Amino acid sequence: MGVLEWIQNLPLSTSIxxxxxxxxxxxxxxxxxxxxxxxxxxIGFILCLRLLGxxxxxxxxxxxxxxxxxxxxxxxxxxxxxxxxxxxxxxIARVWELYAKLACLGVVLALMVRLRQFVDSDQxxxxxxxxxxxxxxxxxxxxLAVITSGRLIAYAVEANGxxx
Amino acid sequence: xVPSSDLVHLHLLxxxxxxxxxxxxxxxxxxxxxxxxxxxxxxxxxxxxVIALLSLPTYMTGYSAQKAVRGMAGVSQxxxxxxxxxxxxxxxxxxxxGVAAWYGLWHSRRRSALGTRNTAVVLLLGALTIxxxxxxxxxxxxxxxxxxxxxxxxxxxxxxxFAPRWLGSDFITTYQYSHPWAWKTLETIHFMGLCLLFGVxxxxxMRLLGWMRNxxxxxxxRLLPWGVWGFVANSVTGMLFFIGQAFQYIxxxxxxxxxxxxxxxxxxxxxxxxxxxxxxxxxGDSAPAMVKVLAASQIVLxxxxxxxxxxxxxLGNAF
Numbered sequence: 001m002g003v004l005e006w007i008q009n010l011p012l013s014t015s016i017x018x019x020x021x022x023x024x025x026x027x028x029x030x031x032x033x034x035x036x037x038x039x040x041x042x043i044g045f046i047l048c049l050r051l052l053g054x055x056x057x058x059x060x061x062x063x064x065x066x067x068x069x070x071x072x073x074x075x076x077x078x079x080x081x082x083x084x085x086x087x088x089x090x091x092i093a094r095v096w097e098l099y100a101k102l103a104c105l106g107v108v109l110a111l112m113v114r115l116r117q118f119v120d121s122d123q124x125x126x127x128x129x130x131x132x133x134x135x136x137x138x139x140x141x142x143x144l145a146v147i148t149s150g151r152l153i154a155y156a157v158e159a160n161g162x163x164x
Numbered sequence: 165x166v167p168s169s170d171l172v173h174l175h176l177l178x179x180x181x182x183x184x185x186x187x188x189x190x191x192x193x194x195x196x197x198x199x200x201x202x203x204x205x206x207x208x209x210x211x212x213x214v215i216a217l218l219s220l221p222t223y224m225t226g227y228s229a230q231k232a233v234r235g236m237a238g239v240s241q242x243x244x245x246x247x248x249x250x251x252x253x254x255x256x257x258x259x260x261x262g263v264a265a266w267y268g269l270w271h272s273r274r275r276s277a278l279g280t281r282n283t284a285v286v287l288l289l290g291a292l293t294i295x296x297x298x299x300x301x302x303x304x305x306x307x308x309x310x311x312x313x314x315x316x317x318x319x320x321x322x323x324x325x326f327a328p329r330w331l332g333s334d335f336i337t338t339y340q341y342s343h344p345w346a347w348k349t350l351e352t353i354h355f356m357g358l359c360l361l362f363g364v365x366x367x368x369x370m371r372l373l374g375w376m377r378n379x380x381x382x383x384x385x386r387l388l389p390w391g392v393w394g395f396v397a398n399s400v401t402g403m404l405f406f407i408g409q410a411f412q413y414i415x416x417x418x419x420x421x422x423x424x425x426x427x428x429x430x431x432x433x434x435x436x437x438x439x440x441x442x443x444x445x446x447x448g449d450s451a452p453a454m455v456k457v458l459a460a461s462q463i464v465l466x467x468x469x470x471x472x473x474x475x476x477x478x479l480g481n482a483f
Binding site: 022025027030031034035037038039041042043044045046049050054055056057058059061062063065066069143144147148150151152155 | 355356362383384386390473477478
């Protein structure tokens, strides 16, 4: 626990945890995390729906530009998620929901990279191969799992008696 | 924050809209069926959609009115509770009518005439909603008008049919406290709905703002029902949070802002669903300036909804 306590007691961590500011404190970073989730999972859902045949009039190649927003959302979440973790590292590191979320996130990001390769390719506006539609189904399930495990982290930390 | 007394006034102002507005919208829709006018049908559907939106603050401000009359001489808490339950039953049908009305508007973009099935659903839900809203309004009137008090037999019949006990705030609150998984499940569904809704809002409006210009609007139109399903998931779960802890929300500034953003975004959705100039855009076409302003406002408003939703425990005096 030594490293986790050290992280939690860093001036950066305590300044966020103890700040009442709506532009720097815990509440602000919670908002940034929710916004990042809306960008990443939201765009992920829509891309997968399109790959599964919803809105097939939209050329898949036009989705290329959306990956910029997707990665902006991801980096917002990486930053806000890290800062939120730092404010209560000893509590959050203790719950298995965190590791479930990170594992699902790792797999879904790898799948999104594969889907991007397909969207970037010359075949993207042609017939969508079954392996791509299977990936789209898997992505939807994994994004739902990321959201679920993310929500459960706060409850699990609370149940463990740690400070939220 | 809007003062509690103003919210009570707002309730007294708004509470006529659901009943009268539904009768007007439903009447226009019936007239359209007789006259076989598709434009008139769309008008009736739009009125019903707007009334469904306005019914949300009408119901929510009812809790401020409830708080104001609590303990007041001559006010029966039983009648107040009966009004709350019957209003919730009416609200459920009103929102279902609103969704069916929006679907009718959306569907009429794809086919020139409204489908028979959709027409039947709107007629059925609309008629039931008018009955339930009238019943809720009647019980609401009895709170401060003892001269029109119903007989005990009528009250008992109303309770059983239109205002079952499980629609009461106390029942829902107790359920949430005694089932710890309930709140967690609702929150998780709320976040899933948010992602789906925000994804549709973002992608559709980015096209209107000039991104993804090689695509026509037709495909984005097909995505809209998914956004509406996200909104339905969020409305149902959000209302269950609200009903379970209503007195924590009603005086919360962040909550007032959140509801305002949702209502304005709803008005935007109606405009964008209604107007042909939006959906006639082909590949390479640029949207008119007014539509771009509305598209940008949609994105900003939904970011506002997320912001104020997250700030609920941190802004204002509740939680």
